[in-house]
Structure formats: C-alpha cells, structure tokens
Amino acid sequence: MGKQSYVLAIDQGTTSTRAIVFDGDGRVVGVGNREHKQHYPRAGWIEHDPREIMDNLDRVVRDAMRRLRIRTSDLAAVGIANQRETVVVWDRRTGxxxxxxxxxxxxxxxxxxxxxxxxxxDRFRAKTGLTLSSYFAGPKAAWILDHVRGARAKAERGDLAFGTMDSWLVWNLTGGPRGGVHVTDVTNASRTLLMNLTTCDWDPELCELVGVPMAMLPTIVSSSEVIGEATRRSSLAGVPIAGILGDQQAAAFGQTCFEPGSAKNTYGTGSFLLMNTGVVPVPSQHGLLTTVLYQLGNKPPVFALEGPVADAGSVVQWLRDEIGMISKSADVDRLASTVRNTGGAYIVPAFSGLYAPRWRPDARGTIVGLTRFVTKAHLARAALECTAFSTWEVVNAMNNDVEASGLGTGLRGLRVDGGMVGNDSLMQLQSDLLNVPVVRPEVPETTALGAAYAAGLAVDMWQGLDELAEHWRIEKRWDPQISDEERARRLRVWNKAVEHSIDWVDTDTVTDDLLADEMYR
Known part of the structure; x- marks a missing residue:
C-alpha cells in the first residue's frame, strides 16, 4: 500500500459526528466522537446547528489522528457518510x-x-422512486426559502447554496467561501425529490414543482471519485476527499451488499433496511422506496429497495431524555433483560408518523396493552422489540416487491449493524419474526467503513469489490426458534397496536396544532 496506509471516514450522524481511521484490512485503528445538540423549537420540528457540527468535525478528526499518532500525510483519502435528508441552506459569500x-x-x-x-x-414516484413525504430534503429547502426573509430571491440569483450534510461538510473542507467545492453524491441526491432516477441528474420540472431554484443546487457526483482536497484551514489539509455515501447506503457498502438480493438493516436513531436490486431500479408496489445504492466512478449506478422506519434508537433516547426512566442509553438493555417478555405491552413509536410501508404522517406514538402488571422493565423491553416488529413490516413489503419483479423469492438472510445490534435477545427476536438468519459482522462500524471503502477504491488503496468482500466476516448468527403459529400470533397483535396509533388521531386538530405554516422565530 505504500506510505499512505490509512483512510479516514467521517460519519456525520443524527446525534453525533465521528471520525474513524481504518487500515488496509478494514480494521478500526482510531476513533474520535462528539455529540451535537438536538433543537426542538416546536412539536414535530427537529433542528441541528450546522456550525456546531462543523466545529465538532475538526475536533473528532484531531482526536482520531492523535490517538493513532498519525499525520495527514499517512492518509490516502477521506470518505464521508452523512444523515441523508437533513438540509442546510447557506450564503455562498459569507459561508x-x-x-x-x-x-x-x-x-x-x-x-x-x-x-x-x-x-x-405517489405522484413523483415514477421519476424519483419516492413517495411524497416530509421525510425528504427538497421540501425542507423550499420551506427555508419561504420562511427566511429575502431568501428566495437570493437563491434564484445563485447567492445561496443548498445541500444535505455531505454538501455542507465538503464545501467547508475544500475552502468554503474561498472556493469550496459544492457537490453531493448520487445517493444523497436521490433523497431530495428533485433528482430523476433514470438520468441521475436534477430534474427541472421537479425543482420547479417543489420550489427549489436550480441555481442553488450542488453538482451530482458518483459515490467514489476524487472530488477535491481539504484546504490548509482544515485539520485534513492536503488529503483528497474521494468518497461520499448517504449513511444507510454507506452501511450497505460496508456490509459488502454488492450482489442483487443481499440486504442489511441498520438499527440507529431510525431503522433502515436496504436490498441491492442491481443496475435496474425496481419500482415498489408495496410502500417502499427505490433509491440509488452506490455508483463507482463512471460505472452504472446500482439501485436498492429501501424501507425506512423513523424511530428505533430514538425510542431509547426518549425514555432517557424526555421520560427519565433510564439515566443512560445502555441501561435499557440491562433493564429489559430482567424480564422474559413485555408483559403484553406494545410500543408503537410513531413520533414522526409512520414511514415505510404505511406512510401515515398522521399516526402518533402509542402504548397499548397496559395493566398493573407492566413495569418499567417491560416497557424497556417493548421499546427494543418495537424495532424488530417495524422491520418485519418492511421485509414483508420487500418480499412482495421482489417476488413481483422476478428478482427472486425474497429475503434469505439479513446483515445487521448499528447501536442496537449488541442486544442479543433483540437480534434473536428479529430472526424469529423474519424467519431468516440474522448475522452481525466482526467490524460493527459499517457506516464509516462503507465511506472508507468508497474513498479507498477511488485512490486505489483497494483494487475492487471482491477484495472488500473478503474482509467481511460474521461475528455472530441467529436462526429462527419459534413456530409459525407463534410468529403469526405476535404479528397479529402488533398489527392491532399499529392500527391504534392511526385510528385515534383527530387529523385536522393534530395537523393544525403541530404543523402550522408560521414564520420561524
């Protein structure tokens, strides 16, 4: 490999920013991590301070490199994985x-x-592969333009820049107002409702309908190519930025889901299941998304079916921060392990409505099945188990889409990663509900690893996908242990709980109260 023996990955997530250094075997050798503040100005509104995230980035990079005692000259490249649909709009002149x-x-x-x-x-689905939802990035940018005085006129003149978090990081790393590169990769662009999935380019008609001037859009690049170098004002000065992937696509890349039919699920703030469908996009008829999985340089893009679930680890954070039932997130595993089941209680965590496959923004979080027998230990277990049930709904829809497309007979096994997969009982439940093997890899940092792989491929640190696949190894496997009858019973009860989260809502009242279109202050 020569002198430059490492790749640094930036994993800019929903709750924290991490810098992780990988060696040529794909092993973690240095880590820096820092959380950022979550802002909740109104019910249903969630915001981050982009400047805080940029400050944190510089610190975590320094931490990771200091602990390994390496210099920038030891880095072959930098890769970026980012929270995908989170939107930043900034002034090109001031930054x-x-x-x-x-x-x-x-x-x-x-x-x-x-x-x-x-x-x-589904009005935009034929062009974008996406259902219309507040989840996606384009309408968020339009909202900012309509609620910050003078912003729309500046955007139309080209004075403002729009991007997901990858764009914001790259622009700053490569110089900011002094010539920063304004790009996004095709995986992030495919999450905006503005990109045509056939051409993998911005679509003028979609941009006009959503209300995002094309003058503020970044250039779309592949997931693996040299984009530019970090400037002297960065802690990564002189290192090429050579890979960008949306965080969930990065996790699939790190899990080496390179063959059609291979699939992974990430259990983070939300839960995100992606299945590789090859070089032809597969339209979903069952509430899933068709998205770009990755693109390597000038090669054709590879596509995926995706089922996003809004709330997974965020349920544990809610128990910790808003309810005060636990003092730290790790306590939920200990508490849940003291009981054998949920005591009949089910949590449906529709904090932001329900995503795939139901797409019900009017749904609200619900706890059903409460009796005096139920303790906080039962609720802790229900907070974990709801993620496994939500994943089953996604897989059921995915199996139907895959069979209809002729790709195969559905999911045959699931590779898992994210903060929640350290809970063995949860992973066993997941295997039981899906009725397929669930496998956890030796390297848990799959999101950062995928970004590192994409960057390393672009600078020839690794020679191809086959070499990367050789690095992937199983750490633990779970196989189904319950009967078909027990599986059907549990899923039937779960479905009833989800219906409660939808049926009780007074839609007009909730919409008026939580989502009113007012000037942000």
Missing part, C-alpha cells in the same frame, strides 16, 4: 447558514407535501 439545519425526522413540511401530492402521494 453562514441562513437557518438551522432541518433534520430528516422533522415533519413541518407536511402541509406543503400534501399540496404537492394533490391527493396522490
């Missing part, structure tokens, strides 16, 4: 954001999305 970043879970754009749908939430 300052004109509004806090609007996070992917934020639901404030639901009225605008409803107006775009005009009664048909």
């Amino acid at each position: 300052r954001p004109i509004h806090r970043a609007i996070v992917w879970q934020d639901t404030r754009t639901q009225p605008e999305v409803d107006a775009l749908a005009d009664g048909d939430p």
